[in-house]
Amino acid sequence: MKEKAFLHNVKLFCLLILLLFIPVTVLSQKKKKKDAETELVKKDSTDAKKGKKYNDLVKKGTIKKGLFNIIQVKTDVYFEIQDSLFKREFLLVNKLSQVPYEINERGLNKGMNYENKIISFYKDTIAKKVWVKTYQPKVSSPKEDAITASVVDNFSESIIEVFDIETKNNDSTSVVIKVNKIFDGKQKSFNDVFNNIGLSGSAKSDLSYIEGLKSFPKNIVVKSQLTTSFSDNGPTVPITLGVTTNIILLDKTPMKPRFSDNRIGYFTETHWYFADTQQAMLEKELITRWRLEPKKEDEERYLKGELVEPKKPIVYYIDPSTPKQWRQYIIDGVHDWQAAFERAGFKNAIIAKEPTEKDLDFDIDDVRYSVITYAASPKSNAMGPSVVDPRSGEIIEADIIWWHNVMTSLHSWMRIQTGPIDPKARGNKFSDEHMGEAIRFVSSHEVGHTFGLKHNMGSSFAYDVESLRSKEFTAKMGGTAPSIMDYARYNYVAQPEDNVTVITPKIGEYDKYAIEWGYRWYGPNDDETAKLNEAITKHQNDPIYFYGEQQGSVIDPRSQSEDLGNDAVKASEYGLKNLKRVVDSIVSWTYDKDKSYYETGKLYIGAIGQWKMYNHHVMNNIGGVYLNTTVHGDGKQSYVPVPAAMQKKAADYLNRNIITIPQWLFFNDILEKTNPLKDSPVGPYEYTPYTLARELQYDVIYHLFSDDRLLRMTENELFQRNKTKEAVFTVNDLFKKIHQNVFAGTIQNKSLTIMERMTQKNYVDVLIVSTNILFEKTDTKKNLEIQQTLNMPHLCSYLDDAHMVRNINQTALKRVTEITSDKKGELNKVLQLLKLKKNTGDQSTKNHYFDLIQRIEKALNNTTF
Structure with a gap:
């Protein structure tokens, strides 16, 4: 009975627990259901608010x-x-x-x-x-x-x-x-x-x-x-x-890049490559270029050598602000590149046009449009930068900036460089046709940059100077150099009797070769790297295809701005003959009744600037080194000193034309009407001939005896005597040549003219200043900067020289190089001569010697007199 009672009580207890638990469970389930319904309502409310806010934005705006x-x-x-x-x-x-x-x-x-x-x-x-x-x-x-x-x-x-x-x-x-x-x-x-x-x-x-x-x-x-x-x-x-x-x-997938080769001139984007198989990181340069490809259906025809139209041509629009008389010349300058792209296998690859009503969305600032923008500005320049996808080097859009006043530079170049052989290039204002042809040349040059091409300052060295005097040769080659990307302006070499008529730079053989190298499309089965290398190797010994990098401080005289031909001395001598004709005609060419002599003074200083440019072209051969971009197996030398005979010839030219200041240039009848004039922010600035001659002569002497140049000459002497046994033009040879001319009157016991005394002061001061700088503390004093009084106008000044200069270190620890001994030795040599001759000549000459002796003795810390 007790067991039955116990079981009964257990059942009653379990039933009670069950009865108590059921309401809690039901309530919990009901609560969960209610909470879920609440969350759903909240979500619907949030979504409704979200939708409302979005719809309100669209509705209100x-x-x-x-x-x-x-x-x-x-x-x-x-x-x-x-x-x-x-x-x-x-x-x-x-x-x-x-x-x-x-x-x-x-x-x-x-x-x-x-x-x-x-x-x-x-x-x-x-x-x-x-x-x-x-x-x-x-x-x-x-x-x-x-x-x-x-x-x-x-x-x-x-x-x-x-x-x-x-x-x-x-x-x-x-x-x-x-x-x-x-x-x-x-x-x-x-x-x-x-x-x-x-x-x-x-x-x-x-x-x-x-x-x-x-x-x-x-x-x-x-x-x-x-x-x-x-x-x-x-x-x-x-x-x-x-x-x-x-x-x-x-694009999700960038354009396939093309890697640069330093033997051909393209702007680049640097890229670093890492991989497990490497033992060192790989750095490569991607050339900048447009994505020019054949249409899918034309690929086979293209690979067979047929000309095809690209999938997407390169289109340039002319700024509607461009004066109407220049638009067609600018368009023609762009279209002149068609032949180069045909070499790469594409026809109708480039288009230049004015925007029309069909171009409904045209906007100069929209990157979908490459525009040649015309800028109302006093700046005399033009430039051709591009917008590039840095992942691949693909050019997305180009912006050529064309400053209105670029025509002042063109007018100056043509007048001074071609006036003697072209009557159309003599007046204060050119015909629209004559100026238009110059605009066409600049258009081609700047558009070349937007294709990715760098300057090729070495191109003009390919032509023999005498060939530039040939009417037949210049007509056949079409210009002054194999590349319009050189700064080979106008033909200043040709003489009036040569009857040369093709005197304007044109797109040349190098340009076509460079475009083909950069833009030829290769199929998936082609070994692109091998084909590109083969294209360069094929022409590696032909100077027409030579690429010379732009330089800051010129080391390789082949790659200079504004020069012509393969012999700077000969080209400059022809240039001086023409420059004398210009100077003789300055007053008559600039005559304008009842007008001031402003144009006369401007043309005069332009002629002096051209003379200065010739001096530097020649000077850079002294201590110069031909810098060849070489690869294994090509059999070329990377560094070739300029031949000694050429350096001697250059020094003789400087003796004749800068150490001895040309009277016809600085002291002539023009000075009865005006001084040389240079524009400045406060108006025309006048230069007196004595001041200008003194400053420009100092500039050449200072750069002639620069530490870098003398160190290169020392390096060349060391290399040539130990390796080649060829004739060497040494630092002492240079000092001897210049010294004999600077002090010729002193050696002959003559009374010196003002200009002779000026030259001696310039020479001595250059040696004193440049020697002192070697021993100055560079953290407390600054090196002497020579004021560049006259600069011929340039284009493309936006370009970053750091990407175009060969960096060769020759200047470490200059204090312990031979140049300190050579410069001090020359100063001592001058001192001994002056002491010997101090009582010769007239009183002005004696005063001059006294002055120089004191300066040199102070510089050499020599207190005896």
């Missing part, structure tokens, strides 16, 4: 559909970014679109590109933000290699901006961000214009605003007006710049 949909509500600007565009790579390109007077005067003009960088957008759903990052796309490694993980960590992206996600679109496939701050001057992340153009500082956001927006399938265009304050050694003034930011969607 305007929307421009494209790469990003741009929503504008009054002054607020939003980007709607599709999810598919996150993590894609974009190129950010910033340009000037409007400039005030103060910036124009600094050489900054509409169309100039001042900042580019790769960016990517990342969506952060947790923080509800969009991050913008940038990186340098200059490093690569195979995806499957172990080192790739290290590459990712050691060359990572950097965050430059963040945006709050304002809302999503109705189907949640895009997010909306407000972007005012990156375009109205509040932030510099997307556009740091003032620091990039050298003004520093920030935009004043209350005086800056977004001016206009456009959206297209592959790019966004945003225009802004940004204001800052600027002071240039004067009162602070407001500066407002019109700027345009382009955001361009880059």
Whole structure:
């Protein structure tokens, strides 16, 4: 009975527990259901609010559909970014679109590109933000290699901006961000214009605003007006710049790069390559070039050698601001390159045209259009930069800046260099036809840069000087050098009796060869590297295909700016003959009744500048070295000293034409009417002949006895005597030649003229100053800088010389080189001569000797007299 009672009680207890538990479970389930319903209501409410906010934005504002949909509500600007565009790579390109007077005067003009960088957008759903990052796309490694993980960590992206996600679109496939701050001057992340153009500082956001927006399938265009304050050694003034930011969607797969070869001149992008199989990182240069490819259906025909049209031609638009009389000449200069691209297998590869009504979206600042922009500016120049995809070297767009006053340079060059042989090039103003042909040449040169071509300053060395006097040769070769990318201006060598008529630079054989090398398309089965190397090797011994790098301080005299032919002395002597004819005609060529002698003075100083240029062309042969870009197996020497005979001839030329100042140039009848005139910010600046002659002579002597030049001569002497046993032109040979001319009157016991005394003072001062500099502490004193009084006008001054100069170190520890002994020895030699001759000549000559003796003794720390 007890057991039955116990079992009964257990059952009652379990039933009670069950009865108590059931309501709790049911209530819990009901609560969960209710909570789920609440969350659903909340979600529906959030989505409704989200949809409402997106719809309100669209309803209140305007929307421009494209790469990003741009929503504008009054002054607020939003980007709607599709999810598919996150993590894609974009190129950010910033340009000037409007400039005030103060910036124009600094050489900054509409169309100039001042900042580019790769960016990517990342969506952060947790923080509800969009991050913008940038990186340098200059490093690569195979995806499957172990080192790739290290590459990712050691060359990572950097965050430059963040945006709050304002809302999503109705189907949640895009997010909306407000972007005012990156375009109205509040932030510099997307556009740091003032620091990039050298003004520093920030935009004043209350005086800056977004001016206009456009959206297209592959790019966004945003225009802004940004204001800052600027002071240039004067009162602070407001500066407002019109700027345009382009955001361009880059292809997922970059163009296949083509690696550079230093034997041919292309601009490049540096790239580093890492791989597990390496024992060292590989650095390569990618040439910059357009993506020029045959259409798919034409590939076989192309590979068989047939001319085909490219899939996408290169198109240039002429700025509508260009004066009408010059437009066709500029277009012709572009189209002159057709023959070069035909050599590469493409017909109709380049097109230049004026925008028409069909070009509805045409905008100079839009990167979809390559434009030759005409800038109203006093600057006398032109340049041809490009926008490049740094991942591959692909040129995306080109911007040629054409400053209005470039015609002043053309007028000066033609007048001085061709006036003696071409009557059309003599007046104060040329005919439109004559100026137009010059504009065509500049157009071709600058367009060449936008194809990726560097200057080829060595091209003109290919032609024998005498051939430039041949009417038949110049007509056949079409110009002054095998490359229009040289600074081989006009034919100053040809004499009036030669009857040469083709005197303007033209696109030449080197240009066609370079374009073929850079743009020929190769099929998947071709060994591209082998074919490219073969193309260079085939022409390696022909001077017409020689590429000479642009140089800062000239080492290789073959690669000089503005020179002609393979013998600088002979070319300059012919040039001087023509220059004398110019000087004799300056007054008559510039005659304009009742006008001032301004044009006369300007032409006069231009002639003196040409004389100065000839002096430097010749001088750079002394201590010069031919720098050959060599490879294993080509049998060439990398460094070849300029032959001793040429160096001696150059020294003799300088003795005749600079150590002895030419009377016909500096002391003539022109001075009865005007001094040489040079424009300056405060008006024409006059130079007296004695002052100008003294300064220009000093300039040549200083550079002639520069440490670098004398060290090269020492190196050449050491190498030649030990290796080749050839004749050597030594430092002492140079001093002897110049010394004998400078002190000829002293040696002969003559009374010296003012000009002879001037030359001796210049010579002694150069040696004293340059010797003292060797022993100065470089951290407390600065080296002497020679003022470049006369500079002939140049083009393409935007180019970065650091990428074009052979860096050869010859200047370490100059104090303990032979040049200190040689310079001090020459000073002592002069001192002993002056002491011997100090009582000869007239009183002015004796005073002069007394002065020089004291200077030298002080320099040599010699107190005896």
